[in-house]
Amino acid sequence: MQALAAQYGLVIVTPDGDPGGWYVDSARVEGANIQSYLLKELVPDVDHRLPVSSYRAVSGLSMGGNGAIALALKQPGTFHAVSSLSGVVELATVQDRPPSSTGSAPTTRTGRSGRASRPANCSRFNPAPCSTCTCS
16 A cells, blocks of 8 residues: 555555544543544644645545545535445434444444344345345
8 A cells, every 4th residue: 555655646544443433523422522533633634744735535444434424524625535435334423323332333223213224235225136135
């Protein structure tokens, strides 16, 4: 990755979010303000310390994919591109999520109706036959 960054003149910053923090500010956990940190402190610090332009992209894997989309939606104009790779995208606000015993996001996702979300490979959403889909 370092060679590609050098070849294309990219600066790649890979912040670590709190486990279970979803890269958002928590209304439940005191001081867990990762989204504010990233947008209000990290981005300006990178701008100040490194030779970067205003053309930024944000990307994330799994929980980080949720964070990438949440960051881009929270502060439009900060990022010119956003991507979520195998993202666990939950567009509900933290307050809308069901509580968990650990204070982190629950393992079982539920939609606004309260029913368990169907998997992405569900035959209801994907016409291709699926051997692992149990929602037919």
